[in-house]
Amino acid sequence: MSQIVRPYGDTTGDGMVQVSFTLPIPHDKIAEGAAAQLANKMGIDPALVVHAKPMGDGFTFFVVYGRVNHLVDVSKVEIVERDYPLLTPKEANAAIKRTMRRRLVVVGGCIGTDAHTVGIDAILNIKGFAGEKGLEYYRELKVVNLGAQVSVPRLVERARQEKADAVLVSQVVTQRDAHLLNTREMSAAFRESYPADRRPLLVVGGPRFDETMATELGVDRVFTRGTTPGEVASFIVHRITQRKAS
């Protein structure tokens, strides 16, 4: 079933959007016309250039409002569906106890040169994120947070030492796709050092990742902006307990 929608300003079907951008030209009437032309080409018609301001030498900033002629077919949107049930910490603990009969070990850290631990800490630290407690709060999870700037060999070594069931890697600040390079290096190192059926679950997360890239990056799951500890815990518990059961 197709479900067609348009952007909504203040009336159903008005198609109104707002964009802002900078053009590398000085501010004059031509510049405003150029902004309107760009907006037209983006499908905004009519385009109303409501604000134009010079910025620095030879740059102009614009705010444009207007109607887009595009239609959105909601039924054709592709996303990564959550294919695991959301568990409360209590349910997660019970599931681990039932199937593993020991604590589930999670090793986490930031790899590469990234020193920003906000992501991994939000998921692992007891304090948590978005009102949910972090993984350290789960009685049946043993969490080893290696912190920032962990090298890939060290991550593998610690994962082996701790007999990790799952490895969590966060990449926050990245430039020139470093987060993708680092992740590929990481997944390759784990593939090399473990037999396929013994490899820990590999999970990466960060604001710049694309959820659909898991296979391409050689990991089991990619989490993006806004992921909560409960989602990560549920995913890990679901996959590991399933693996044990099969």
Next chain:
Amino acid sequence: MSPDRRKGKLGLDPAEIRKARSLARTVGRPIVSLAKKHTTVSVERATLRLAGLQGADADGIPWVNRLADVVRADLHDSDPGGGLAHGVALPVWDALRRGEAEDLSTLAQKASAGSVRFRLPEGRDEKAASTAARTAVGRGIKRIDARRRERERMIAKVGDAPRTPWIYLIVATGDIYEDIPQAQAAAREGADVIAVIRSTGQSLLDYVPEGATREGFAGTYATQENFRLMRAALDDTSRELGRYIRLTNYASGLCMPEIAALAGLERLDMMLNDSMYGILFRDINPIRTFVDQRFSRQIHARAGIIINTGEDNYLTTADAVEAAHTVTTSQLLNEYFAKEAGLEDWQLGLGHAFEIDPEVPDSFRLELAHAMLARDLFPKAPLKWMPPTRHMTGDVFKGYLLDGFFNLVGALTGQGILLVGMMTEAVMTPWISDRDLALQNVRYVMNAAGSLHEDFRPRDGGFIQHRAHAVLEEASGLLLDIQGRGGGLLDAIADGTFGLMKRPPDQGRGLDGVAKKSRAYYNPASELLEAK
């Protein structure tokens, strides 16, 4: 207590303030004596840099590293307690006196080729080596002094930033030749201070890269040549704009003393230089950090550089309300360590940040209370006010509002240095329009409310005063608790007191570069810097 004796806008009890300071002194003193008893590879390399040793070998390893490593290995072989323990100055200038090479640079090259043996000179040889070392290193210190006078002359000639807070903007392209036009553009748009963010990971390099660099990750390498190029470009812009544009970099990480020395030699104006940041956030060994810290602060004191401390970072990991007193505690410690190293009040850019969750009721009043507490506790220090990062989301509109409130607290509490908040924080590195909008935000608030602090005084016994008093009391309580531990501050750091990070003194990066000083230890730089 009569109201006239109470301090500042918050009516803090001077006795409470004295108590907090004296506790910070008690807690800090053992750390200073620990620092005095040790040296590090980076302190020794900084000494060689002050004596003029520059450049790197074909692999890009600096000659200071090569030379220090050979000296360390030779002295360790001849005296197992040796190695670094005597410092590099005596063996190096002894070798020069023995005619092993005509200058430091040649000596470093010969040493790394294995054709020089170093020894610890004794008696008259020791005396002669120490005199020669003192002369050579003294030339570097004189150059730092000259750079400081040059800054003072230039400010007198072209003019200073017209008002406070100074507007602090960050440049970070990875390429020094891209950074320069961006920094100049930022200055033209209103920045008073330009900070060149370092490449991620430089703090963990145990050497300072050489030359002009064009490749970095999320920042540009701090090198002597990059410092020189940027300072020269900003000198041009300062003349063009009729106000001196200050340049900031980072004296942190494993090479902190060397970077401080290079900053002094190349007339940088402000340096990030926190007493505990490297321990907590980079897992650098605590002793290494405290030793490197003291030396680098002595250099900054001498060079007339303003330091920026990093308390804002604690609030990125710990809760900004619950952990507010750890910021105050750290500021008091940073102040003690800074003054002990010779820095003056005007050089203390003590850090704090606007990081309370905007969903918390009264979050703005709490922010105001905390910022005002810092102002009243350190009335002569140019506090550094850091914008929200933790509660910035992809909602750039809400972020813009939050930055406006951040600027307002800055105006109300007379901050000395204001790091401009970007609405795209946590989304991407700022675009040209983000920076322009952010500066408009600052300008609007400063034009509209820049002098509001003249009218504004929190009500006696009201929410803000009450909160500030409570935070000061908790800070004193924490210092008292640290003092009461057997292992003092090192124990508290090991325990996760600051930023929730646990860092024991026998672990962390760079520990193998620390040595206990021997009786024979001599470092002319320390001697000259202590003498001031």
